[in-house]
Amino acid sequence: xxxxxxxxxxxxxxxxxxxxxxxxxxxxxxxxxxxxxxxxxxxxxxxxxxxxxxxxxxxxxxxxxxxxxxxxxxxxxxxxxxxxxxxxxxxxxxxxxxxxxxxxxxxxxxxxxxxxxxxxxxxxxxxxxxxxxxxxxxxxxxxxxxxxxxxxxxxxxxxxxxxxxxxxxxxxxxxxxxxxxxxxxxxxxxxxxxxxxxxxxxxxxxxxxxxxxxxxxxxxxxxxxxxxxxxxxxxxxxxxxxxxxxxxxxxxxxxxxxxxxxxxxxxxxxxxxxxxxxxxxxxxxxxxxxxxxxxxxxxxxxx
Ligand SMILES: Nc1nc2c(ncn2[C@@H]2O[C@H](COP(=O)(O)OP(=O)(O)OP(=O)(O)O)[C@@H](O)[C@H]2O)c(=O)[nH]1
Ligand SMILES: [Mg+2]
Numbered sequence: 001x002x003x004x005x006x007x008x009x010x011x012x013x014x015x016x017x018x019x020x021x022x023x024x025x026x027x028x029x030x031x032x033x034x035x036x037x038x039x040x041x042x043x044x045x046x047x048x049x050x051x052x053x054x055x056x057x058x059x060x061x062x063x064x065x066x067x068x069x070x071x072x073x074x075x076x077x078x079x080x081x082x083x084x085x086x087x088x089x090x091x092x093x094x095x096x097x098x099x100x101x102x103x104x105x106x107x108x109x110x111x112x113x114x115x116x117x118x119x120x121x122x123x124x125x126x127x128x129x130x131x132x133x134x135x136x137x138x139x140x141x142x143x144x145x146x147x148x149x150x151x152x153x154x155x156x157x158x159x160x161x162x163x164x165x166x167x168x169x170x171x172x173x174x175x176x177x178x179x180x181x182x183x184x185x186x187x188x189x190x191x192x193x194x195x196x197x198x199x200x201x202x203x204x205x206x207x208x209x210x211x212x213x214x215x216x217x218x219x220x221x222x223x224x225x226x227x228x229x230x231x232x233x234x235x236x237x238x239x240x241x242x243x244x245x246x247x248x249x250x251x252x253x254x255x256x257x258x259x260x261x262x263x264x265x266x267x268x269x270x271x272x273x274x275x276x277x278x279x280x281x282x283x284x285x286x287x288x289x290x291x292x293x294x295x296x297x298x299x300x301x302x303x
Contacts, residue, residue: 022046023300027073032065036073040080047260047297048229053267057083081294088266089290092274093219093246097127100173100184100209100216102134104202104239105223107190110251110277112141114223115185116148117277117285123154127182132172133158134165134205137189145187152282155179165189165201166208173212184216193238206243219246221274224265227256236269250288251277259297262288 022043029036037058044054060083061076070076101118103111112135119129131154135141142158149156157172169186176184188205191198209218222239224232236248253259253276262273273288 023077023298026077027300029073032071032073032076037062044260046258048258049260050230050233050264050268053087053264056267057087057263077298077300081298084263084294084298085290088263088273088294090266090270090272092272092288095219096217097182098176098180098184098216099182099219100176100186100213102169102186102188102202102206102209102218102220102243103223104188104220104243104245105190106192106225106235109190109223109225109228110249111135111190111223112144112148112187113280114221114249114251114275114277114285115145115187116152116282117275118185119148119154119183120152120282121285122183123152128180129154129183129185130172130176130179130181131156132169132184132186134168134172134186135189136161136163136165136168141187141189148282155181166204169205169208170212173209173214173216176216177214193235199238199242202239203242218244220244221247221249222271223249223251226250226253226259226261226276229258229261230264232261233264233268236265236271240269240271245271247272247274249273249275249277249285254278254284262293 026036026040041054041058044057045051061080064079065076070079103115105111115131119131122129131145131149133142133145133156136159139161142161146156146158157168157175159168172184172186188202220243222236222245224235239245248265248271250262250273266273275285276288278284278286
């Protein structure tokens with residue numbers, strides 16, 4: 001676990017540095033007055049925590065300050081972290097094998113790269129992995145996944161660009177069953193969550209999986225890009241209506257000065273963030289850990 005923390009610390013350094021400077025500023029306050037809480041509230045919102053979740057955090061914090069009789073800024077910052085850790089510590093549904101995962105999300109968030117990362121992770125655990133090139137829409141999407149499949153030496157089911165994605169997924173499920181694959185991970189074309197016909201198409205894919213899955217469990221994942229900030233929340237809500245999501249992968253946390261969006265994502269949707277993406281390579285995926293995450297972003301002692 002230490003190495004994961006280290007990896008996050010290295011990659012999220014940009015995020016950490018900027019935010020902990022702001023938290024540091026709170027130590028100038030001699031009293032826990034309105035100005036203190038205003039500045040704290042503003043900082044939380046600026047870190048991409050939504051107004052609703054920020055208010056929930058501040059209310060809880062003020063209650064706990066009273067009941068625990070906290071006086072020092074240091075104690076308050078510790079308490080703030082505890083509240084946030086509790087908020088995001090949603091248990092991840094354990095995966096039982098064999099499993100099919102449909103990977104969904106808007107354009108360019110990192111779906112295909114995340115599939116490669118997950119394939120590598122499962123492969124390292126000794127699982128038999130199959131991936132399906134369900135993005136038949138974007139030019140070169142099939143090739144992109146094929147390149148990963150070759151690099152990682154995993155089996156792939158693909159069709160020509162322009163083919164019906166439902167038929168690719170159908171073939172992939174039957175291929176996985178025939179090969180007794182432990183894991184089937186299906187790529188999908190990126191789509192905007194407000195395009196109703198494209199969301200209906202996703203719903204159709206999830207129904208194909210439901211119908212054909214046999215003894216496979218379903219574990220669908222939404223991929224969101226941390227740099228999109230609060231829009232990620234709307235994306236998650238709409239995608240979850242089209243495809244029942246078991247979890248979320250938050251990518252590109254290495255490339256944002258924020259990252260607080262993770263907190264309302266979990267608090268407001270109650271869907272766990274299972275992994276975070278910290279780079280473009282197959283090994284740049286780490287399991288989400290509530291305590292490590294909150295400490296990295298909001299602990300002024302960690303720099
Ligand atoms: N820095 C960083 N880059 C990432 C991460 N994940 C993916 N990327 C990069 O983001 C870009 C888009 O990644 P893709 O995996 O192709 O995204 P996608 O969602 O499949 O895109 P579409 O299929 O076009 O919708 C690529 O350049 C990836 O290398 C991450 O965690 N961190
Ligand atoms: Mg893709």
